[in-house]
Amino acid sequence: MDFVSLESLKPTELPSPPQGTLNVVHACTREKWDAQQLSSMVAQDPVLSVEILRIANSAYFGFASEITSVARAITVIGQNALRNIALCIAMRDALKPDQLPAFPVTEFWEAALRRAVCGRSLAVLTGLDGDTCFTAGLLQDFGLLVLFYLKLNRISEWPNLARLPPDRRRDLELQLFGMSHDKVGLQLARSWGFPEELEIAIGFHHETPPQQVSVSSARLAALARCVDWMASVFTADDKRHAIQTCRGLLSDQFELSAEQADRLLEEVASAITEAAGAYGFEISEQPEFDSLMRNANLRLVEENLSVQEMNWHLQQIIEERDRVTAELNRELELAREVQRSLLPSESDNPLGLAGVNVSAKAVSGDFYDFFQLHNGQIAFCIADVAGKGMNAALLMAKASSLFHCLGKSIHDPSKLLAMLNHEIAERSIHGMFVTMVAGLYNPQSGRVRLANAGHPPVIQMSSTQQQAEYPATAPPLGVVAVIDFPSIEFQLGNDSLYLYTDGLIEARISGQQRLEQQGLISLFSRYAHKSPQERLQRIVAEVRRGQASSDDDITLLLVERQESEEKR
Structure with a gap:
């Protein structure tokens, strides 16, 4: 973006007040001044002469009798007032409307005049010179007019700037121009030889002035900052924020109460109308502060x-x-x-069988079951439904019910799994399946017959070590509609048969390490001396210890010969 830089600002290329008017300003700044000499200087500028006479006779100064000569006007209004009038006229005429095509110059000067009358009103309560405060308020944002003069393509941004509070307006200037009005105004004030107090007020009403400046200059800069916020009460979109900030600044800088601040704001509408008539500015109809307060409160x-x-x-x-x-x-x-x-209740547990189920969610996708048949044998199973949540729970309920009902009449694990597979494949949700081990245990002979459909291996353990394992010999239920499920038969003897779901071996222990099958076998051996139910509880507790939550359901089933119970 094409920005403005201080280095590129050449006073000769910028709009400048008439030299004759500047000479009057410089003469008024001297400690020793001569009224007759000033009268002669003013008389050489017909426009300035007419303006000084008109302003001196306006209601703004309120003299009782008409002033008919420039010399008399200079005598009665004084050195400071003459200087400030000359400055105001000079700056007003420095940029003509035709030099800023499409820019609402009238709106700009109305906003400047509002700051000026706020400065004059505040001067009464702060002990500062009213004319100087008026001039500081009028000129403090002149640098913005120059920025638009230098960058005519930014003129469309004026409405956005005009309705912002002072701090945000300056931030937007930096975004648009790469420069803010106070820095441009400071350079212009120095090049035109403005008095120090006005130079400091123009250049430092947004930040703290240098320490070496006089107390009066620093106070005028503080006043300029306050009047900037006072004027924004009438133009900013967020008037409540402007009022609150204005009250805070007046309290911090000049120890004024909120009531005093509001009384100053109440005077603005009439004061700006009077000043506009005196200085020849065109302004729109002014809103009353009371009306703004009502609207702000209504909005609140x-x-x-x-x-x-x-x-x-x-x-x-x-x-x-x-x-x-x-x-x-x-x-x-x-x-x-x-x-x-x-699930089987504890009262239904046949001697030597025990199971435990811990759900990772509100409902589980794992289950186990066992029940005694009329011939004394025990049917048992363990299963894990793919997925979690309600769908898995519903499929779990279906598979569990099918096993419990069909298992009472179909005693061959291979045929039982084939029947369950057909039912689940035919009616289950697409993509869902069940891993299952179904078995038949004869407590009298110690023989076990089982079939494994996609489930983790079944482990046969003595009290201290693994004796055998029986892995899956077919895919899970529900994957293929018609398939065989081979079974295996073996002697359990005095060993223990452990069936478990993958949530157990995938559980993380000692931080990130998984239990795995070898870790599980170690737990089986460690707690082999415990009763079946207590053994399973201890194993699950060991696995869950230190885990904030389980990632998967944990289910464990134990089958032992009756003699194991008798030993205990």
Whole structure:
């Protein structure tokens, strides 16, 4: 973006006040000044002469009798007033409207005049010179007019700048021009030989002046900062913020109360109308401060109502969320009860069998089952449904019910798995399947017959070491509609048979390390001396120790000969 730089600013290429007017300003700045000499200098500039007479006779100064000569005007208004009038006229005429095509020069000077009258009103309460404060307020943003003069393609941004508070307006200037009005104004004031106090007010009303400046110059810069915010009360979009900032600044800089600040703002509308007539500025109809306050308060009420309405809607949403959550929790609790009812109860445990199921979620996709047949043999199974959540829980309930019903009449694990596979493949959700081990145990002979459909290996253990393992010999249920499930038969003897789901061997222990099958065998050996149910509880507790939560359901089933119980 093409920015303005201080180095590129050449006073000879910038708009400049008439030299004769500047000579008057410089003469008024001298400690020793001569009224007759000043009269002669002013008389050489007809425009300045007419303006000084008109302003001196205006209601703004309020002299009782008409002043008919420039010499008399200079005598009665004084050195400072003459200097400030000359400065105001000079700056007003430095840039003509035709030099800024499409720029609303009238709006700019109205905003400048508002700062000027705020400065004059504030001077009464701060002990500063009213004419000097008026001039500082009028000229402090002149640098912005020069920036637009240098970058005519940015003129369309004026409305955006005009409705911003002073701090944000300066930030936007830096984005648009790479330079702010106060720095440009400071360089112009120095090149034109302005008095130090005005130079400091123009250049440092947005930041702290250098320490070496006089106290009066620093106070004038502080006043210029305050009047910038006072004027923004009438132009900024967020008037509430402008009023609050204005009150805070006046309190910090000049120890004025909020009531005093508001009284100053109440005077602005009438004061700017009077000053516009005296200095020949065109202004629009001025809003009263009371009206602005009412609108700001009304907006605050509307915002508060909007916030209250939002809070009410939010409360309704929270209550609805809590209601739905409570309802879901009730339904989940009911689902848990249903699942628990599908598992064997402790009172139904045949001698030498035990099982445990720990769900990772509210409901489980794992299950185990065992029951005694009329011939004294025991049918058992362990299964893991693919996935988690409600769909897995529903498929778990279906598979569990099918096993419990069909297993009472189909005693061959191979045929039983084939029947279950057909039912699940035909009606289950696409992509879902069940790994399962189904078995038949004869407590009298110690013989076991089982079939493994895609499930982790079944482990046969003595009290201290692994004796055998029986891996899957067919895919999970529900994958292929018609398939054989080979079974194997073996002697259990006094050994223990462990069936488990993959959540157990995939559990993380000691930080990130997985238990794996060897770790599980070590746990089987460690707790072999415990009773079946206590053994399983100890193993699960060991696995879950130190874990914030389980990633998967954990299910474990143990089958032992009756003699194992008798030994204990």
